[in-house]
Amino acid sequence: xxxxxxxxxxxxxxxxxxxxxxxxTWLPQSGLMPPNANLHITREPGGTNLGKQxxxxxxxxxxxxxxxxxxxxxxxxxxxxxxxxELILPYLNKGxxxxxxxxxxxxxCYQGYGRRLSLEIINQLEEIATQGVVPDITFLLDLPxxxxxxxxxxxxxxxxxxxxxxxxxxVSQGFQVLSLQENWIRIPAEExxxxxxxxxxxxxxxxxDKS
Ligand code: TYD
Numbered sequence: 001x002x003x004x005x006x007x008x009x010x011x012x013x014x015x016x017x018x019x020x021x022x023x024x025t026w027l028p029q030s031g032l033m034p035p036n037a038n039l040h041i042t043r044e045p046g047g048t049n050l051g052k053q054x055x056x057x058x059x060x061x062x063x064x065x066x067x068x069x070x071x072x073x074x075x076x077x078x079x080x081x082x083x084x085x086e087l088i089l090p091y092l093n094k095g096x097x098x099x100x101x102x103x104x105x106x107x108x109c110y111q112g113y114g115r116r117l118s119l120e121i122i123n124q125l126e127e128i129a130t131q132g133v134v135p136d137i138t139f140l141l142d143l144p145x146x147x148x149x150x151x152x153x154x155x156x157x158x159x160x161x162x163x164x165x166x167x168x169x170x171v172s173q174g175f176q177v178l179s180l181q182e183n184w185i186r187i188p189a190e191e192x193x194x195x196x197x198x199x200x201x202x203x204x205x206x207x208x209d210k211s
Contacts, residue, residue: 003037003092005133006204007103009179010141011172012161013151014189015196016101019141022197023099030201032208033097040091043101045079048086054079059158066159069115073122076107081129088133104130105138105178110160113174114167137207139200140179141189145172 006023008016020041028039046055054075061067067075080103091098104126112119145168152161179186185203187196 002095004033004097004137004207005088005092005135006097006099007105007135007138008099008101008141009103009105009109009138009175009184010189011143011145011148011168011175012157013148014141014143015193016141018193019139019196019200020099020101023200026201027097027099027204030204032204034095036095038091038096040087040096040098041101042083042087042098044083044103044106045076047079047083047088047100050082050086051079054082059160061159069111069117072115073107073111073117073125076111077125077129080104080107080126084129084131084133089131092133100135103135103138105140105175105182105184108178109171109174113177114163114171116170137203138179138182138184139203140175140184140186141196142175142179142186143189145169147190148172 008020010016024039024041027033033039044051045058046052058067058072058075058079083100088098088100107126108119108122111117112122145165148168149165178184187199187203189196
């Protein structure tokens with residue numbers, strides 16, 4: 001793959017969207033990208049047209065038709081499979097850069113640690129869904145769960161966000177474990193926005209210096 005694949009992960013309310021919006025303008029003029037490479041911003045679930053429909057089914061299902069845990073896992077895997085085939089892989093092969101709001105790590109943490117589904121099965125599904133695509137760098141925007149709950153107290157929470165504190169605690173523990181295992185870059189996300197931004201920019205500059 002000629003391009004670069006950057007992923008942001010973290011619990012709900014950690015500020016991924018704000019940081020990605022900043023990167024969208026900063027990165028193309030940072031001098032870090034090759035002049036002919038384009039930047040694509042995407043997300044999971046919902047990075048493709050098919051994925052948008054899966055996102056609705058996952059996050060706002062019709063009443064009484066909530067997906068069961070295994071169904072939920074398979075729908076996230078289906079979303080990722082389509083996302084990788086239709087968008088991520090073709091762009092990376094072209095030499096473009098892709099930033100994704102969530103990727104495989106979210107499935108491991110939410111469905112694995114949160115729902116307590118088998119990590120072995122999840123890893124097998126991930127192998128199929130990702131076709132071997134691995135991020136060049138993953139940022140964990142690390143936010144204490146109390147702040148996540150505070151930040152989201154005034155907004156309409158979707159099905160996953162409404163799961164409650166025990167589920168969120170397990171997800172958050174999952175992110176701690178996985179970020180260490182996978183050498184993700186951990187950024188404390190309760191800091192001021194500018195500081196979080198600065199840290200992400202610095203890490204991306206280091207990535208260039210390594211290559
Ligand atoms: P996100 O788009 O970050 O939510 P929002 O934009 O509303 O802040 O993520 C949607 C939800 O999907 C989030 O609660 C995490 C969940 N999710 C999983 O449970 N498993 C997954 O594999 C992914 C990608 C997301």
